[in-house]
Amino acid sequence: MFKSIFRLLLCLGHGMLCCQIMIGIWLSGGQADAASEQPNIILIIADDFGPEMGAYGDLNDLTPNLDALAASGAMFLNGHVTAASCSPSRGSMFTGLYPHQHGMFGLSHINGAPPMHDDVPKLPNELKRLGYTTAIVGKTHFQPFDQFDWDYVETNGQKVVYERNVRWMNEKGFGFIDAHKDSGPLFLVMSYVDPHRGGPAYGPGKNQEFPRVVSGLPEVPIPPDATHPIPYLAVDTPAVRSEISDYYAAVQRLDVGVGEFMTGLDQRLVPENTLIVFIGDHGADVTRGKISAYHSATHIPYLVRWTQHISAGQIRDELVSTIDLFPSFLDAAGAETVKPDVRQTGLSFIDLLCGKRSSSEWREYLFTEYLTHVPWHLYPRYTVFDGRFHYILNIWGDERENPLVAREYDEAWLAATAPGFSDLKVAAAYARVEKPPQNELFDLQKDPFSLINLADNPEYAQLLRQAYVRLNEWRLETKDPFLDSEFLADFDQQMQAIHEAYKKR
Helix, strand or coil: CHHHHHHHHHHHCCHHHHHHHHHHHHHCCCCCCHHHHCCEEEEEEECCCCCCCHHHCCCCCCCHHHHHHHHCCEEEEEEECCCCCHHHHHHHHHHCCCHHHHCCCCCCCCCCCCCCCCCCCCHHHHHHHCCCEEEEEECCCCCCHHHCCCCEEECCHHHHHHCCCHHHHHHHHHHHHHHHCCCCCEEEEEECCCCCCCCCECCCCCCECCCCCECCECCCCCCHHHCCCCHHHCCCCHHHHHHHHHHHHHHHHHHHHHHHHHHHHHHHCCHHHEEEEEEECCCCCCCCCCCCCCHHHHEEEEEEECCCCCCCCEEEEEEEEHHHHHHHHHHHCCCCCCCCCCCCCCCCHHHHHHCCCCHHHCCCCEEEEECCCCHHHCCCEEEEECCCEEEEEECCCCCCCCCCCHHHCCHHHHHHCCCCCCCHHHHHHHHHHHCCCCEEEEECCCCCCCCCCCCCCHHHHHHHHHHHHHHHHHHHHCCCHHHCHHHHHHHHHHHHHHHHHHHCC
16 A cells, blocks of 8 residues: 555655645555555557557558557657567566466467466456456457456457457447446456458458458548558558558557547546556568567557656657566556566566656666467567667578468568569568578667668677577576477477368368
8 A cells, every 4th residue: 555655656746745645644544545546457459550650750640549648648669569479469468478488379269279378477367356357358369368367358259350340349348447437446458459450362372451441440541642651661562552551541440449448438537547558469460560570570559648647748768568567557556566476577667657767777678589370380589679789589590481471471572572673672671581590680770670680790790699698598587498499399390280280170
């Protein structure tokens, strides 16, 4: 209780109000109502969504509602997920562990694919112990789901996935809030599926479409000829613009959904007592985005609002990860122990945003990984990022080709790998996607789209060695089972067996 009170005093910073709070506590004998001090916690997740927002400088500028949310609190410029695959990434959000720790190495819905370990810490369970009523609306995509303690679950596949009915989702979220807002603090996850791909392919041997207009939204989708391609694609053709305009139309629908949800939320819950976080579960489903290990794969929007506790308009450049959600939410809820499991290495951004922790006390390195998506996509990679240099270790680089196939890429990949493509620097970057070297090193200050691999440049040899050492220290510290070559070989055989069984379905 007193931990929560101290945080409130420090964040508010208003002397008279602080005195009133302290006098009230003293008159009540220190028996303040713990539930009244605990904020409601709302986690909003977008699916396959990188920082393609106006607030992050996106040239299409199609996210007025998300931009307003960013302006109302703190916006992290260096927010990252742990892995650019749906299930492993979401597992980290709800356990505070990296995928190689929580055990859900790839997608959870494939028969035989490993779920999370039974003994992982579970965010809704911890919040339940602190008096929260818990709910998730929309996409879940993690297992074992039944070990996570949700009081209310709404995952209607037709509405959520196929219809992309953001307004239906919002009504379900509002129904939960209306039913429980007077019974104590709430933890609600709103997990939208946009702008994930879905539907028919763009053509033979091509990827699935981004649903352009579904359930009447967006009312005015951006036309292809007005669309700026996502910058890191580094390819601009009519076909690329057509495909990417569909992606941005799905982003428009997401923005409408989040905007209308925020309006209804503020009508129902006191903003001063409601902590809101908005994130993507990884980057867009385009080449060098989802299912890869590049900076563009794990870089996400990361927004935090807590009115009167976190000052509005903050633009932060600290390295934040989705493993930080677990300790941050427990910190806000007043838990004495914000990391109940010794394996957790995340940090609470509450102290950072409230001014109790300086940037110099924050992490120096951020780590991500990619193990697999579906079982037949196994291709282990690990990365370390210091805010400027991004190092990627491809375990099988120079040994095996990337197991993805052409239909899992996009129009930019088809253009950049076509005979006669003129931009040799971009062509080389796309060639590395298919045949990665063991080491990749990028200077994002000079090369923000990771096009020039510096790993073989002798000027960066020392930096490369340092990055490799630090990355392996982290793998050892976090007890990565894939350091054991026999474990990796056995797991590879298991994934191949699952693939063979899947092909016979």
